[in-house]
Amino acid sequence: MSAELIDGKAFAAGLRARIAEQVPAFRAAAGRAPGLAVVLVGEDPASAVYVRSKGRMTREAGMESFEHKLPADTPQDDLVALVDRLNADPAVDGILVQLPLPRHIDEQAVLTRISPDKDVDGFHPVNAGRLVTGLEGFVPCTPLGCLMLLEDRLGDLSGLDAVVIGRSNIVGKPMAALLTAKSCTVTLVHSRTRNLPHYLAHADIVVAAVGRPHFVQGDWLKPGATVIDVGINRTDAGLVGDVDFDSAASVAGSITPVPGGVGPMTIAVLLRNTLVAAHRNAGVPLAADI
Ligand SMILES: NC(=O)C1=CN([C@@H]2O[C@H](COP(=O)(O)OP(=O)(O)OC[C@H]3O[C@@H](n4cnc5c(N)ncnc54)[C@H](OP(=O)(O)O)[C@@H]3O)[C@@H](O)[C@H]2O)C=CC1
Numbered sequence: 001m002s003a004e005l006i007d008g009k010a011f012a013a014g015l016r017a018r019i020a021e022q023v024p025a026f027r028a029a030a031g032r033a034p035g036l037a038v039v040l041v042g043e044d045p046a047s048a049v050y051v052r053s054k055g056r057m058t059r060e061a062g063m064e065s066f067e068h069k070l071p072a073d074t075p076q077d078d079l080v081a082l083v084d085r086l087n088a089d090p091a092v093d094g095i096l097v098q099l100p101l102p103r104h105i106d107e108q109a110v111l112t113r114i115s116p117d118k119d120v121d122g123f124h125p126v127n128a129g130r131l132v133t134g135l136e137g138f139v140p141c142t143p144l145g146c147l148m149l150l151e152d153r154l155g156d157l158s159g160l161d162a163v164v165i166g167r168s169n170i171v172g173k174p175m176a177a178l179l180t181a182k183s184c185t186v187t188l189v190h191s192r193t194r195n196l197p198h199y200l201a202h203a204d205i206v207v208a209a210v211g212r213p214h215f216v217q218g219d220w221l222k223p224g225a226t227v228i229d230v231g232i233n234r235t236d237a238g239l240v241g242d243v244d245f246d247s248a249a250s251v252a253g254s255i256t257p258v259p260g261g262v263g264p265m266t267i268a269v270l271l272r273n274t275l276v277a278a279h280r281n282a283g284v285p286l287a288a289d290i
């Protein structure tokens with residue numbers, strides 16, 4: 001392996017520490033802690049693990065965590081009613097409804113019900129629109145975490161060639177919008193792309209959000225490329241990313257590991273978005289940009 005490892009776990013710990021430092025000033029000004037509500041419907045074990053670690057890290061940052069666990073057969077109307085209550089609750093600054101939802105629930109109906117001012121996941125169409133038009137709003141946690149790692153590693157991204165693999169609303173599309181805003185030349189590839197390796201050969205930055213273990217091969221990469229692996233795939237061999245790590249690490253300049261790369265950044269940015277939401281909702285200015 002010749003690539004340098006991008007230590008998302010350490011970067012995320014530093015970000016959480018900077019967030020925790022700002023919480024006492026918010027508490028003093030607002031007379032309450034920032035609050036994050038997390039809603040989990042059903043029993044998916046992986047989701048339950050994330051929700052538990054989100055709750056723990058929220059409390060460790062000095063914020064309040066409200067966890068709502070609903071049975072898998074919860075009617076959509078009941079979930080929407082809970083979102084309405086959380087929208088109206090002044091102790092709740094951020095609302096996260098864990099995805100995926102059970103099949104009988106219309107995901108968009110629930111996500112669009114969350115107040116855009118409390119949408120710390122950045123999944124509401126109003127926030128998606130703000131992102132592409134350059135207005136202030138909430139940016140989805142995973143792509144914003146990837147951007148932080150890229151800027152930390154590369155500094156100014158202006159003019160760099162970036163390829164994003166995957167066009168989901170939660171990772172690929174907002175990632176492409178963020179890199180566009182940073183003046184990268186962005187190519188967004190997906191399952192219908194013909195000759196995907198052709199595009200990767202020119203990429204200074206590769207962000208892989210495919211959902212297929214070991215998908216990206218080292219010999220597709222431009223030597224020295226910076227590779228961000230968003231994939232979280234549970235296999236018999238454990239947790240693996242969307243990048244074939246061993247072959248990629250011999251060509252790339254730097255690369256995120258899985259685990260310990262993008263995953264911890266997602267949770268740290270969620271706390272960051274919650275702190276920002278709390279300041280906006282309480283009308284208290286933030287002391288410093290985080
Ligand atoms: N680390 C973290 O915090 C997070 C990790 N993840 C992980 O990131 C990965 C992606 O998640 P998500 O965006 O939600 O996934 P989706 O399944 O919603 O999207 C996957 C995308 O990859 C594309 N794709 C699938 N197969 C191929 C292929 N053979 N060639 C090119 N493109 C392909 C799809 O194309 P098409 O649109 O044409 O179908 C689609 O756009 C998953 O592993 C997920 O677990 C997700 C969220 C957070």
Ligand SMILES: Nc1nc(=O)c2c([nH]1)NC[C@@H]1CN(c3ccc(C(=O)N[C@@H](CCC(=O)O)C(=O)O)cc3)C=[N+]21
Nearest residue numbers: 050096097098099100121232259260261263264266267
């Ligand atoms: N509304 C919503 N918002 C989300 O942000 C959201 C979601 N739903 N549904 C599921 C995905 C996935 N996701 C992860 C968060 C943290 C890790 C993480 O911390 N991963 C650790 C390892 C965790 C482990 O060992 O299982 C790591 O990569 O090092 C991974 C994945 C957030 N998601």
